[in-house]
Amino acid sequence: MCTLEQRGRVFVLTLTGDGEHRLGHALISSLRSAIASAAEAAAKAGPGAALVTVGEGRFFSNGLDIGWAGTSRARLGELVDALRPLAADLLALPMPTVAALTGHASAGGFLLALCHDYRIMRGDRGVLYMSEVDIGLPLPPYFGAVLRAKITSANALRDVALRGKKVKAAEGKEMGIVDAVYPSAAETAAEAFKFAEQLAARKWNGGVYASIRMSMFPEACRSVGIVEESDEEKRKHFASKL
Amino acid sequence: MATGNLCAVERRGRVHVITLTGAGEHRLGPALFSAIRSAVAALRAAPGDGAGAGALVLAAEGKFFCNGYDLAWARAGPSPADRISAMRAAFRALLADLLALPMPTVAAVTGHAAGSGCALALAHDAVVMRASRGFLYMSEVDAGIKVAGFVGELLREKVPDAVARRDLLMEGRKMTAAEASRRGIVDAAVDGEVEDVVAAAVAVAEDLAARGWDGETVAEIRKVTWPALWSKVNDYGGEAPARPRL
Numbered sequence: 001m002c003t004l005e006q007r008g009r010v011f012v013l014t015l016t017g018d019g020e021h022r023l024g025h026a027l028i029s030s031l032r033s034a035i036a037s038a039a040e041a042a043a044k045a046g047p048g049a050a051l052v053t054v055g056e057g058r059f060f061s062n063g064l065d066i067g068w069a070g071t072s073r074a075r076l077g078e079l080v081d082a083l084r085p086l087a088a089d090l091l092a093l094p095m096p097t098v099a100a101l102t103g104h105a106s107a108g109g110f111l112l113a114l115c116h117d118y119r120i121m122r123g124d125r126g127v128l129y130m131s132e133v134d135i136g137l138p139l140p141p142y143f144g145a146v147l148r149a150k151i152t153s154a155n156a157l158r159d160v161a162l163r164g165k166k167v168k169a170a171e172g173k174e175m176g177i178v179d180a181v182y183p184s185a186a187e188t189a190a191e192a193f194k195f196a197e198q199l200a201a202r203k204w205n206g207g208v209y210a211s212i213r214m215s216m217f218p219e220a221c222r223s224v225g226i227v228e229e230s231d232e233e234k235r236k237h238f239a240s241k242l
Numbered sequence: 243m244a245t246g247n248l249c250a251v252e253r254r255g256r257v258h259v260i261t262l263t264g265a266g267e268h269r270l271g272p273a274l275f276s277a278i279r280s281a282v283a284a285l286r287a288a289p290g291d292g293a294g295a296g297a298l299v300l301a302a303e304g305k306f307f308c309n310g311y312d313l314a315w316a317r318a319g320p321s322p323a324d325r326i327s328a329m330r331a332a333f334r335a336l337l338a339d340l341l342a343l344p345m346p347t348v349a350a351v352t353g354h355a356a357g358s359g360c361a362l363a364l365a366h367d368a369v370v371m372r373a374s375r376g377f378l379y380m381s382e383v384d385a386g387i388k389v390a391g392f393v394g395e396l397l398r399e400k401v402p403d404a405v406a407r408r409d410l411l412m413e414g415r416k417m418t419a420a421e422a423s424r425r426g427i428v429d430a431a432v433d434g435e436v437e438d439v440v441a442a443a444v445a446v447a448e449d450l451a452a453r454g455w456d457g458e459t460v461a462e463i464r465k466v467t468w469p470a471l472w473s474k475v476n477d478y479g480g481e482a483p484a485r486p487r488l
Binding site for chain 1: 327386
């Protein structure tokens with residue numbers, strides 16, 4: 001389902017196998033475990049870490065396991081609910097995060113990619129696609145909140161959410177969704193890793209980094225269930241640093 | 243008029259220029275906050291002389307526009323947490339004063355603007371920045387300091403582009419005027435020395451003052467343009483004379 005390896009200061013989270021990496025209970029659970037392990041290991045190692053998430057094969061992730069859900073609204077609701085804490089884990093992760101988009105990311109898979117701080121994507125193939133409007137599924141509120149937090153061009157947001165646009169890397173870059181584009185999967189993965197190393201080399205305090213990230217997106221954080229830190233707590237932390 | 247030795251105020255036509263004086267970092271501690279607030283309050287009291295509301299330019303001497311909070315002052319006290327609280331409250335008050343100021347405001351970023359100094363610059367209606375040296379730098383991530391809610395709000399409203407805001411706040415990017423201007427974070431990058439940047443800011447301010455806007459209207463419109471920030475700071479400052487509301 002997924003593997004976590006540590007290469008120096010960078011944790012590489014790989015969605016394994018040639019399939020669509022559909023987000024069902026098992027994969028979501030594995031991803032959450034792996035992310036928790038990375039956070040734990042980083043806490044022990046001290047400041048300076050980063051996460052790269054990559055999918056093997058043609059897909060980053062093609063979204064929730066709607067095959068398993070079938071016609072059951074209850075099951076679909078379960079999966080939507082199960083993905084939410086994974087989104088929270090990423091938004092609260094005490095290290096910078098990079099999504100290496102070497103394959104398609106749609107619906108819940110696109111959401112996962114958006115929950116990362118940076119997106120590095122291959123330019124030769126692959127799309128980012130919020131497919132819900134095309135398949136007749138509503139966007140859960142937390143999807144909306146994350147989309148609004150990360151895609152701040154109104155037209156880009158409209159195109160992604162309301163028009164089901166299939167966004168290729170180059171266009172994604174113009175829309176402010178993709179940060180860097182590389183010509184092949186291999187280069188994309190390599191450059192994402194290199195970039196993650198550079199971020200880790202900044203030696204940011206993980207807790208502070210996560211706090212600053214959350215102060216950028218308070219609405220999105222609330223929507224995925226993250227409890228906001230108070231200014232009082234931040235002030236105490238500030239005082240302890242002096 | 244000089245306020246202590248921390249800032250000087252002068253008139254250039256319709257423009258009121260407040261300059262943070264001296265070659266230092268113009269760190270925001272209680273004394274400098276007080277000096278700036280006094281200078282700003284004096285403008286509220288006598289904003290114009292028949293020629294309309296005028297406009298404000300905030301500038302600085304030396305290598306720095308403003309390098310952030312006065313951490314040395316905070317450290318020196320018996321309770322640093324209380325001193326941080328005092329600085330944050332004073333900053334919120336100054337931001338409220340600027341948001342409620344009955345005239346357009348222009349920041350002349352004549353040198354480095356870091357942390358709360360960067361936020362202070364962005365709190366103005368327009369920002370011109372020196373091209374040849376100086377960075378905008380939200381230093382908090384590198385310094386290991388968390389960002390208070392009202393600062394996050396200020397950045398969300400003034401730097402609405404998620405990518406630009408991420409680079410500034412989460413990547414701790416040191417942005418030159420050229421980059422900041424290209425990305426819409428500042429209005430113009432100005433070549434030359436400190437004095438050239440101030441002159442450019444004064445020119446922008448003069449143009450705004452020449453519109454002859456009613457100052458209280460400018461203030462009220464500003465508050466509804468940046469309502470989230472206003473709501474986070476209006477309990478701390480920005481006293482305005484009572485005015486009938488529409």
